[in-house]
Amino acid sequence: MSALAAARPLLREETITVGASIGVALSGGGVLVVDRAEPKYGAKPRAWCAQHARAANTDQCWRGVDRRAYVVETTLDRAVAKRWIAAAEAHGWTTMRHHRHPTRDVPVSLLDVGAAVFEFLERDVISAVAGVYGLDAKRLSLNDCFLVKYDRDHPGLETHVDGSEYSFSLPLNDGFSGGGTFFENLGSSVRPRVGEALVHPGDLRHGGAPVVHGVRYVLVGFLRYK
Numbered sequence: 001m002s003a004l005a006a007a008r009p010l011l012r013e014e015t016i017t018v019g020a021s022i023g024v025a026l027s028g029g030g031v032l033v034v035d036r037a038e039p040k041y042g043a044k045p046r047a048w049c050a051q052h053a054r055a056a057n058t059d060q061c062w063r064g065v066d067r068r069a070y071v072v073e074t075t076l077d078r079a080v081a082k083r084w085i086a087a088a089e090a091h092g093w094t095t096m097r098h099h100r101h102p103t104r105d106v107p108v109s110l111l112d113v114g115a116a117v118f119e120f121l122e123r124d125v126i127s128a129v130a131g132v133y134g135l136d137a138k139r140l141s142l143n144d145c146f147l148v149k150y151d152r153d154h155p156g157l158e159t160h161v162d163g164s165e166y167s168f169s170l171p172l173n174d175g176f177s178g179g180g181t182f183f184e185n186l187g188s189s190v191r192p193r194v195g196e197a198l199v200h201p202g203d204l205r206h207g208g209a210p211v212v213h214g215v216r217y218v219l220v221g222f223l224r225y226k
Ligand SMILES: O=C(O)CCC(=O)C(=O)O
Pocket: 103, 148, 157, 162, 169, 180, 181, 182, 206, 207, 208, 209, 218, 220
């Protein structure tokens, strides 16, 4: 089944051409961009890179990668992201949950805003992962989901693989320098905008690039596919 057909139940059947890629209007209002180019060097149109992977090294990344990461648009806006950050700050953080690669985080399930976050993820992010990778959305389940805070005390996260089939991360703020998600195979970091989600196979080696100034908040989730 094609990526688009697999994602159809959650999509309006409108397609928008973005270079050689196809953007599909999500029922929630976002646009899912599905790259249809062959994963070979030079195949990706510049316009797509410029629009959807702006902060990455657009000449090198997203090309020649077998199992690629994607940036997709969501309906998350800054005001909502700010509420999620405030809820996490009100709750407090721990570094005890991820033993091998400790982040300073807090599980979304412990936050006041938990239900709204899960609804949003189901509607916008899990459906996008299914669409991008050609999966059955009903077989994707959220295994862990947490907010991470990076600052001078915890500037980044070493390169690693997640114990997930697919992972996603959504930036919740800007106004910091450095940061972003580093991908070993790209040799560079991707810094999506607030409102975009970065999605990738869990075993694509990546890390949290060190924040140089300011604070970076991200929402991270691990998906199982059964
Ligand atoms: O900070 C990031 O962008 C990556 C976080 C991450 O890889 C993780 O929490 O497993």
